[in-house]
């Protein structure tokens with residue numbers, strides 16, 4: 001794993017977008033693992049610019065999102081399905097049928113989780129996984145716990161996550177549960193790019209200056225052979 005420090009959110013976003021653009025140029029049929037939230041917004045803006053400038057092409061790419069809230073239909077304003085359409089998919093030439101997000105509204109969430117893992121397997125795994133990080137060190141919605149969970153699963157969101165994500169909901173209350181890919185899909189990704197703005201400096205420092213522990217899920221990337229953590233802050237972490 002390598003740590004790359006950038007001075008601004010914009011530089012961080014460009015740096016991550018360049019890695020994704022290089023991946024797509026190398027392999028147009030790439031399977032991109034994607035994240036939602038505030039962190040990747042600059043990356044998506046930059047990738048849209050590169051697409052509009054004719055530098056990258058998504059026509060053969062596949063995308064697999066990390067997570068979705070339980071109980072929200074894909075049309076809900078705060079669903080991650082809608083977030084992805086509005087902030088990325090509607091502005092590039094990815095085929096809608098090649099974009100995948102867990103169905104948070106599935107009648108049988110366990111069956112949906114199993115289906116999602118089969119889907120990722122059928123796609124041949126993830127080529128490049130883009131990640132943000134929670135204030136508690138979560139990646140996807142793999143929350144701090146006593147052990148890592150390998151498979152896609154339904155998770156009860158922690159208080160820290162509900163508080164952090166309340167800002168996106170008019171009543172301040174996100175759904176209490178979500179479906180998230182597990183650690184296997186993330187750690188088996190051929191490359192991983194984690195982005196963390198200045199407000200995440202403390203957790204980035206904790207996650208990557210100790211050892212691997214499920215209490216700080218992102219720390220699992222310490223063992224990944226091709227992970228790049230791009231963070232923003234005034235000092236080097238190590």
Ligand code: F6R
Nearest residue numbers: 035036037038039132133134140
């Ligand atoms: C979102 C996701 C989460 C976020 C994390 C940071 O798909 O998987 O792990 O990346 O909660 O969220 P922001 O970027 O909003 O601070």
